[in-house]
Amino acid sequence: MLAAVLGQGATAQTPEATDHINVAGLMIDYGDGRVSYALVAFTEESLSGVELLRRSGLPIVTVPFGGLGEGVCSIDAVGCDPGACRRRLCQSADRESPFWQYLRQAEGGSWSPAVLGASHADVDDGDVDAWSWSGTPPDLPPMSVTSMRDLLGVQPGWASGGAGLPDPVTMTQGEPPGGNSDQRSWRDLAPGMALIAGIGMAGWVMIRRTRHRSPAGGR
Amino acid sequence: MSVGMERLDSRAWILWAIAAMVPVLIGRHPLVIGEILVIVVVVRIAWASRVATAGVGWLIRLGMVVLSISVIFNVLTVHAGDRVLARLPESLPVIGGVLTLNALVYGLVSALALFTLLLIGTTTGALLVWMDLFRLLPRRLAPIAVAGSVTWAFLPRTAAAFSQIREAQMMRGHRVRTGRDVLPLVMPLLAGGLERSLTTAEALEARGFGASLTPSGEPQPSSWSLRLGITIALVALLGGSYCLLVGLVLVGITLMLFGGGALAAALSPPRRGSRIPQPTRYHDMVWRREDMIVSAAAVGVLGVTFGRMMVSPAGFRFDPYPALELPGTDLPLMIALSALLLPAMFAPGTDSAGIEGRR
Numbered sequence: 001m002l003a004a005v006l007g008q009g010a011t012a013q014t015p016e017a018t019d020h021i022n023v024a025g026l027m028i029d030y031g032d033g034r035v036s037y038a039l040v041a042f043t044e045e046s047l048s049g050v051e052l053l054r055r056s057g058l059p060i061v062t063v064p065f066g067g068l069g070e071g072v073c074s075i076d077a078v079g080c081d082p083g084a085c086r087r088r089l090c091q092s093a094d095r096e097s098p099f100w101q102y103l104r105q106a107e108g109g110s111w112s113p114a115v116l117g118a119s120h121a122d123v124d125d126g127d128v129d130a131w132s133w134s135g136t137p138p139d140l141p142p143m144s145v146t147s148m149r150d151l152l153g154v155q156p157g158w159a160s161g162g163a164g165l166p167d168p169v170t171m172t173q174g175e176p177p178g179g180n181s182d183q184r185s186w187r188d189l190a191p192g193m194a195l196i197a198g199i200g201m202a203g204w205v206m207i208r209r210t211r212h213r214s215p216a217g218g219r
Numbered sequence: 220m221s222v223g224m225e226r227l228d229s230r231a232w233i234l235w236a237i238a239a240m241v242p243v244l245i246g247r248h249p250l251v252i253g254e255i256l257v258i259v260v261v262v263r264i265a266w267a268s269r270v271a272t273a274g275v276g277w278l279i280r281l282g283m284v285v286l287s288i289s290v291i292f293n294v295l296t297v298h299a300g301d302r303v304l305a306r307l308p309e310s311l312p313v314i315g316g317v318l319t320l321n322a323l324v325y326g327l328v329s330a331l332a333l334f335t336l337l338l339i340g341t342t343t344g345a346l347l348v349w350m351d352l353f354r355l356l357p358r359r360l361a362p363i364a365v366a367g368s369v370t371w372a373f374l375p376r377t378a379a380a381f382s383q384i385r386e387a388q389m390m391r392g393h394r395v396r397t398g399r400d401v402l403p404l405v406m407p408l409l410a411g412g413l414e415r416s417l418t419t420a421e422a423l424e425a426r427g428f429g430a431s432l433t434p435s436g437e438p439q440p441s442s443w444s445l446r447l448g449i450t451i452a453l454v455a456l457l458g459g460s461y462c463l464l465v466g467l468v469l470v471g472i473t474l475m476l477f478g479g480g481a482l483a484a485a486l487s488p489p490r491r492g493s494r495i496p497q498p499t500r501y502h503d504m505v506w507r508r509e510d511m512i513v514s515a516a517a518v519g520v521l522g523v524t525f526g527r528m529m530v531s532p533a534g535f536r537f538d539p540y541p542a543l544e545l546p547g548t549d550l551p552l553m554i555a556l557s558a559l560l561l562p563a564m565f566a567p568g569t570d571s572a573g574i575e576g577r578r
Contacts, residue, residue: 059541061299064313073299074540081325081538082297083247184545192250192548196257199557203261206563210265 021159022125025148026056029140030078031098031133034174037148041159041166049102049118049129056168061085069119072100076172078133096135103130109142225567228510229351231517232562236343238517239559242524243335246535247328248546250553256335258559263342265566277378278341285337286330293326294318299540321539328537341375351504357486365423380411445485452481509565516558523555 024047026038038056040047050070053060062070063082073085079100080090090099102118103111105128114121123129126145132138149156152169159166239259242251295307295314300321309315349368356364384407393403455478462471527534527549534549 059301061297061540063297063299066313077541081247081536081540082299083329184547186545189250189545189548191550192254192553195550195553195557196250196254199254199560200257200261203257203265203560203563206560206566207261207265210563210566210568212568 020125021165023145023159024052024123024125025128025143025145026052027128027130027140027143027148028058028075029130029132029134029138030076032078034172036076036170036172037151038168038170039145039148039152039154039158040168043165046122046124049104049114049121049123052123052129053118053131056170058170069117072102072118072131075100075131075133091135094135098133098135101132101134101138103132103138103140105130105143109144111138111140113137226348227346227513227562227565228504228506229347229349230355231510231513232343232346233352234514234517235559235562236339238520238524239339240336241521242535242552242556243332243339245524245528246532246537247325247332248535248537248549249328249331250546250548251535251556252328252332252335254553254556255559256331256338258557259335259338259342261560262563262566263338265563266342266346268567277382278338281337282330282334285333286327289330289333290323290326293329294322297322297325297540301542321541321543324539324543325537344372345375354504360486369419376415377408377412380415381408384408384411448481448485452478452485454478455481513561513565516561520555520558523552527552527555 021041021043022045023039023041026036026040028036028038030036036058038058040052040055042052042055047055050062050072053072053075058076060075061073061079061082063073063085064070071085071089073079073082073090079085084090091097102114102121104114104121105111111130118129121129128143128145128148130138130140130143132140149158152171154169158169239255243255295318298316298319300317300319302320303317304320304323305318307315307318349364352368353364381404384404388403393400395401395404455474457478459471459474459476459478462468462474531549533547534552537546
């Protein structure tokens, strides 16, 4: 769980920029059959893990934990609300309930949790980080920036080809079970709101009857 | 069925309060919270003649304070969401970052939930007959029950006293303009609070509360074993709770059962024939049909709540992060919750002039 508590957030990155453009990869396992891949270009010498995640452009929710940094609550709407995140980083009483695990890749392609958290991790050029929504040690395949570039169909000179810093390249494979959830409208809330209005009306009638009832209980 | 009774049984009120609190505690669904709030307001107004408070002004002010704190804290500390309202410099610790409408909405819903819980607690506290509850508890727990009842009644009584003092001072021409002007309000409140405490303590003493279970002069061979038993039971219950929280279910349940058993044994009634003072009982508790209906409705609501939580927990959830979207509606759950309105049907009558009904 500590692996998801991040350090100093954006302040962990090296402030001085260089002319060289670095590239790091990101693999996100949502635990529902979907996996997102992202290639992020940056000019700093290194980034923190949470900054890399933030720069990928995926919608994320984090909460600050003071000196420990930020905790990742949700990525692309998978996760928990900040209240549950503040309490136990999305975990319930079940020790195998999922939370966002931050993993770093060792030599040979094996993944291991970053015990100091993603903000204390320095992501350098050519690194690939992983996030997994799981309560057990995830089984992720080895991944390099080169293989991710092939997967995303990105040319080798993609990062240094343009004038400025290129936008991140992301791709999501797989479909969540049940497909996409449809958007709700106010019309869907109408029955519930009508019920509350009905309860209010019924209550008003009851109160009026109480007021007009004699203290002896008769009518 | 007779409609309009003097009071409902305290056990029925406790069941009703638990059934009303659980859905609010489980999630932050605005419609569920709104429904419970409307129901509690209706029940409170219907039983207004029995809710002895100094109006609802202090409650509304307290609700506004809760609302302000919840919204400000959430907006300043949660920098997530797709509806950005403003941006604070990132260099500011904790509060630096984007301020979003998502965080504001979640803060509002949380404040609504807190206010609803507060309303349920104060309403139930005012309608309970604490003496009835004392009789339901083991006699060894009487001091704890007394302390609990005095604590529970503290806030409304202090609010009522403050209102009376302020009115009395206003009649004397006192106006609050600076901080110093608050002193004539605070000092009588403090003195009155002490006086009330002494009166309550004397009344309790006169009724035998706090007296030793063993008559003076008799040896107390079981006092140390009783204390040891209670200590072991509480440690076991605490350890069991911790184990359940961290997922050690089997160990947790075992410890909880052991602790519960030890506590029951320690607090079991004393032997027959012992010379422990018996509290005087002036009336017996009567379980009426209306109490049965309200209790059955509350138990039914609890059953539906836990059932829906296991089958379809989305009916309780509202998550405005990262995108602010409308929540879904669990209509069967909301229809079941409407059964909590039943106590309003059995409220006591008042005459057309608003004079209080039967006492």
